[in-house]
Amino acid sequence: MQRSPLEKASVISKLFFSWTRPILRKGYRQRLELSDIYQIPSADSADNLSEKLEREWDRELVSKKNPKLINALRRCFFWRFMFYGIILYLGEVTKAVQPLLLGRIIASYDPDNEAERSIAIYLGIGLCLLFIVRTLLLHPAIFGLHHIGMQMRIAMFSLIYKKTLKLSSRVLDKISIGQLVSLLSNNLNKFDEGLALAHFVWIAPLQVTLLMGLLWDLLQASAFCGLAFLIVLALFQAGLGRMMMKYRDQRAGKINERLVITSEMIENIQSVKAYCWEEAMEKMIENLRQTELKLTRKAAYVRYFNSSAFFFSGFFVVFLSVLPYALIKGIVLRRIFTTISFCIVLRMAVTRQFPWAVQTWYDSLGAINKIQDFLQKQEYKTLEYNLTTTEVVMENVTAFWEETSLLMMIMGELEPSEGKIKHSGRISFCSQFSWIMPGTIKENIIFGVSYDEYRYRSVIKACQLEEVAASLVVLWLLKETPPQDSGNSTKGANNSYAVIITSTSSYYVFYIYVGVADTLLALGLFRGLPLVHTLITVSKILHHKMLHSVLQAPMSTLNTLKAGGILNRFSKDMAILDDLLPLTIFDFIQLLLIVIGAVAVVSVLQPYIFLATVPVIAAFIILRAYFLHTSQQLKQLESEGRSPIFTHLVTSLKGLWTLRAFGRQPYFETLFHKALNLHTANWFLYLSTLRWFQMRIEMIFVIFFIAVTFISILTTGEGEGTVGIILTLAMNIMSTLQWAVNSSIDVDSLMRSVSRVFKFIDMPTEDSKPTKSVKPSKDGQLSKVMIIENQYVKKDDIWPSGGQMTVKDLTAKYTDGGNAILENISFSISPGQRVRFTCCLFC
Numbered sequence: 001m002q003r004s005p006l007e008k009a010s011v012i013s014k015l016f017f018s019w020t021r022p023i024l025r026k027g028y029r030q031r032l033e034l035s036d037i038y039q040i041p042s043a044d045s046a047d048n049l050s051e052k053l054e055r056e057w058d059r060e061l062v063s064k065k066n067p068k069l070i071n072a073l074r075r076c077f078f079w080r081f082m083f084y085g086i087i088l089y090l091g092e093v094t095k096a097v098q099p100l101l102l103g104r105i106i107a108s109y110d111p112d113n114e115a116e117r118s119i120a121i122y123l124g125i126g127l128c129l130l131f132i133v134r135t136l137l138l139h140p141a142i143f144g145l146h147h148i149g150m151q152m153r154i155a156m157f158s159l160i161y162k163k164t165l166k167l168s169s170r171v172l173d174k175i176s177i178g179q180l181v182s183l184l185s186n187n188l189n190k191f192d193e194g195l196a197l198a199h200f201v202w203i204a205p206l207q208v209t210l211l212m213g214l215l216w217d218l219l220q221a222s223a224f225c226g227l228a229f230l231i232v233l234a235l236f237q238a239g240l241g242r243m244m245m246k247y248r249d250q251r252a253g254k255i256n257e258r259l260v261i262t263s264e265m266i267e268n269i270q271s272v273k274a275y276c277w278e279e280a281m282e283k284m285i286e287n288l289r290q291t292e293l294k295l296t297r298k299a300a301y302v303r304y305f306n307s308s309a310f311f312f313s314g315f316f317v318v319f320l321s322v323l324p325y326a327l328i329k330g331i332v333l334r335r336i337f338t339t340i341s342f343c344i345v346l347r348m349a350v351t352r353q354f355p356w357a358v359q360t361w362y363d364s365l366g367a368i369n370k371i372q373d374f375l376q377k378q379e380y381k382t383l384e385y386n387l388t389t390t391e392v393v394m395e396n397v398t399a400f401w402e403e404t405s406l407l408m409m410i411m412g413e414l415e416p417s418e419g420k421i422k423h424s425g426r427i428s429f430c431s432q433f434s435w436i437m438p439g440t441i442k443e444n445i446i447f448g449v450s451y452d453e454y455r456y457r458s459v460i461k462a463c464q465l466e467e468v469a470a471s472l473v474v475l476w477l478l479k480e481t482p483p484q485d486s487g488n489s490t491k492g493a494n495n496s497y498a499v500i501i502t503s504t505s506s507y508y509v510f511y512i513y514v515g516v517a518d519t520l521l522a523l524g525l526f527r528g529l530p531l532v533h534t535l536i537t538v539s540k541i542l543h544h545k546m547l548h549s550v551l552q553a554p555m556s557t558l559n560t561l562k563a564g565g566i567l568n569r570f571s572k573d574m575a576i577l578d579d580l581l582p583l584t585i586f587d588f589i590q591l592l593l594i595v596i597g598a599v600a601v602v603s604v605l606q607p608y609i610f611l612a613t614v615p616v617i618a619a620f621i622i623l624r625a626y627f628l629h630t631s632q633q634l635k636q637l638e639s640e641g642r643s644p645i646f647t648h649l650v651t652s653l654k655g656l657w658t659l660r661a662f663g664r665q666p667y668f669e670t671l672f673h674k675a676l677n678l679h680t681a682n683w684f685l686y687l688s689t690l691r692w693f694q695m696r697i698e699m700i701f702v703i704f705f706i707a708v709t710f711i712s713i714l715t716t717g718e719g720e721g722t723v724g725i726i727l728t729l730a731m732n733i734m735s736t737l738q739w740a741v742n743s744s745i746d747v748d749s750l751m752r753s754v755s756r757v758f759k760f761i762d763m764p765t766e767d768s769k770p771t772k773s774v775k776p777s778k779d780g781q782l783s784k785v786m787i788i789e790n791q792y793v794k795k796d797d798i799w800p801s802g803g804q805m806t807v808k809d810l811t812a813k814y815t816d817g818g819n820a821i822l823e824n825i826s827f828s829i830s831p832g833q834r835v836r837f838t839c840c841l842f843c
Helices: 011-016 018-029 046-063 069-107 120-166 177-187 190-197 200-267 269-274 278-329 333-375 403-411 441-446 453-462 465-478 503-521 529-552 563-605 607-654 656-661 665-715 720-761
Strands: 393-398 418-423 805-813 820-829
Touching: 011 018, 018 607, 018 665, 046 069, 046 120, 046 665, 069 120, 069 200, 069 333, 069 720, 120 177, 120 190, 120 333, 120 607, 120 656, 120 665, 177 200, 177 333, 177 563, 177 607, 190 333, 200 269, 200 278, 200 333, 200 529, 200 563, 269 278, 278 333, 278 529, 278 563, 333 720, 441 453, 453 465, 529 563, 529 720, 563 607, 563 720, 607 656, 607 665, 607 720, 656 665, 665 720
Parallel strands: none
Antiparallel strands: 393 418, 805 820
8 A cells, every 4th residue: 555645745735635636636547456545544543543442441341330332432532523513513603694694785785775785795705705614614524523433433343353352152152243244334334424413413403593593683583483383393303203213223123133144144155055945045034124124114214204304394484484574564685585595504404404413323322332232241261370280170160061062161162150270381272163264375374473484384294285285386377367257257347337237237227217217207295205115126126136146156156255245235235225325316316406496597587697607517527527436446445345344253253262272362353453444544535535526516616606696796786686586596506516416426325335236146146056036925934935845755656765876977166267176086875875075174
């Protein structure tokens, strides 16, 4: 990796994120490789962050009877968290001041207010400066909060992994790999992006108080009519939120059940195929998925109505606020347009920012409590080291065991009910379960200790690996250029960043765009439901096809994939398709239509403004295309960097007894931190480039607003109402378009998950296996697929009296282009004959 330009960047470069320009240029011109990614700052390294949080957590455990993980997090991150929160608040306050200047500009066009006409140009300058200040405050604050959320996730990732290596065997028996992956993937991801919304739990009430004071000055008591409507709407949203939380909690249990079975299936895929359990496993998982999707749909519908309430509430808020005042004192254009601007900000605070903040705190505190419970689970106890003895000594030990249990107790994996076990020196351990650490043969032999040439050569010789090494060299020298991918290879898809990978994918994407088109035709309160319903149906189909493809894929293909990567598709990517993609697309379409309508109205009222709109739209399209070249590659690298984290976790759990017996926990913690740092480098660079893009977009629209403001002031003449409409809509464009841009980037980012799922769907299938997939039963019963009836048993003349196996000229390979591991093998096994097969571990 290269050294980051951030280390030598100036304050201005950091403020405007200009230090990311080299990677953006490189990503636009060529394909990014892992070597192009910048090194992370030392403050973001997993070693540093985990040490800091672990120290505070240990302090919490020692000093309090009821330790709280949130207290340890508070001592680590609180002051920086509050600093960026205050900057965020100052940026939000500018939204409340802008309508005041807007009202003064509109008032200057009143024929009875000639005094203010002379200062209209200065009021316009002040309004534009507020937008500039807002841009300079909000973007560093939001990036800083995202950065803190990333650091919290890294620290807790490491803390959970270290705890996993210390858990007792009794606890580990009750925890599946799927549960651990769910804890790390689904819960900790909330800190990455949700932390930026957390401050609105106190910013929104302060902003509402300020806005209501300003509205009282404009409309007196009638201002509370609009607020009353928003409060009722907020209570309605709160009820929907409680309903959604109920569905999410129920759904979380079903997701855990599905991931547990999926994880077991992936770990034991060879046994599944050996016993022909593919259909049974597919049926079992699909039945759980069907129950899960019922709750997913309910939660999605509730979230849809919650989101729709924001878009359809704007008119009623303004109408109810202005109507009583207009009936009593008449229509005053200045007050109407100022009220509209205030209500736009007020609606965002009450119906979006505050509910989001509450949801963020609910999710974050729930995740912290789950992690806290995990960190307090029982740990295994190491044996008592006693120099007075030269052997393993058992004193008054009482336990109930088998042979394996006795050995596990001597190692400290199991505890005796009574007595003590003492030892001195070292204990050698060889597990009865085969386990190899991912890496080279040399790394497996050294196993985290300093390199000893004599010991290394001795192990090579004892295991007869010289011949294996020689054959590997010959194979490497004779290896031909691999053939071009025919379209259904899983590796070839990694070279493309398009969403549609193969021709078979168009069938499912058709559903997505049909749903989008339906929403475009008529966006009503109930017309958007088909979009959400259709996208969840697409998610159901994709999961079914992906599960079927994995189960029917040949072992030669599955051996090239890592268990963590496969499990990541069924956990994180499916969660994105279920939860985030439907409503993100819905929000993007709504926001895009709002912006298009506002630009059209402004251009009709003042044609000169249309001339300023054209270059802005062109700049937006060019800048977005320029950014997406790099962002898509960074997201791909980030996804590829996430899989080694879970793969290392799975590997560590499988070989936990071995690495504990040899005391290699620190070595494996170092490997885990290395994987974390690799992912952090990609994620941090993506966050930085994303903020660069969003800041440039807002700078473009600040320039657009400046042009709109001065064109309207200098060319409108006496049109008080025209100026009000133009500037109010221009301010609405500023706030809405930034949101729309973020949603468009989010949609593109989320579609990466669809792309990764398609790669698994398009995997090759076994020639001898049927390609027909199994549909889940409506009643959810498993008996029809779990019981396989043998029709030949009923025919006495066909069924043999004894079993016999005959193999002739058998040749087998792990991969299609690999070396034969068995060649021309022939043998016969008679009825009742016992046969034992042996194999070399490194063959």
